[in-house]
Amino acid sequence: MIRYELNQSRLKGGRRVKEADVARTLKAVSEALRLRRDTEISVAFVSEKQMRAFNKEWRGKDTVTDVLSFGRLERAEKAERGEMAEILICYEQAKRQAEEMSHSVRDEILFLLVHGILHLSGYDHERPADAKRMFPLQTRILTRLGVDPRI
Template identity: 60%
Template structure:
């Protein structure tokens, strides 16, 4: 079972990701991955400046990214997911869907990365993307985001 601790201090009231939705995402990903034990995940929204800096440091890309995820596997947290709200908002506008759906998509995507899934190689993508699609459909989100 996944338990997500989400830091939304950077966001104003109406921008915050609903707690109920957070629980739904954690539940559906836990079910899809058949997780038995508790996995604590730390998640936070960061400024674009911070995301750009971390993206350069960890991925060698000098640009803002929408989500970064890390497997920590320490005694407090199994993993960490970081989001850029502003980037998610831009992407939602471009794709003509809600910011809530975009963040749901990014959260599912980030969680799958934390649990070892990747999509850099075609064979890995064939494992990750169908699972991601399955989870998003259960959550009522169009997987073509």
């Protein structure tokens, strides 16, 4: 099971993500990945300015992105020693993407959360062979959550 810390302190004016949605999403991912051990992640919402800085520093891209994942899913004991994986989500970018694709911000954020956790689990989509592994699993998880996987 994936345990988590959720930091929404940067979100103002009712822009909160329901904790129940996050918990349900992490449970679905845990089951899909058949995780047999407790792992722990941190999920934080950051501003556009912060996301752009992180994206430039870690990916060499001077632009805002929707989600970044750092680290790998680790045993809970390692997380307690500060070796926790982290997912950063830019709410403003997620909102823009949701509006462009005509779906809810909630669904966009759940999509980004699933996508980020799969990256933390070693999945990637840079090469076609990797994408063929990652995207069907992502689709199954999103469908189970009732989120349109075509986001």
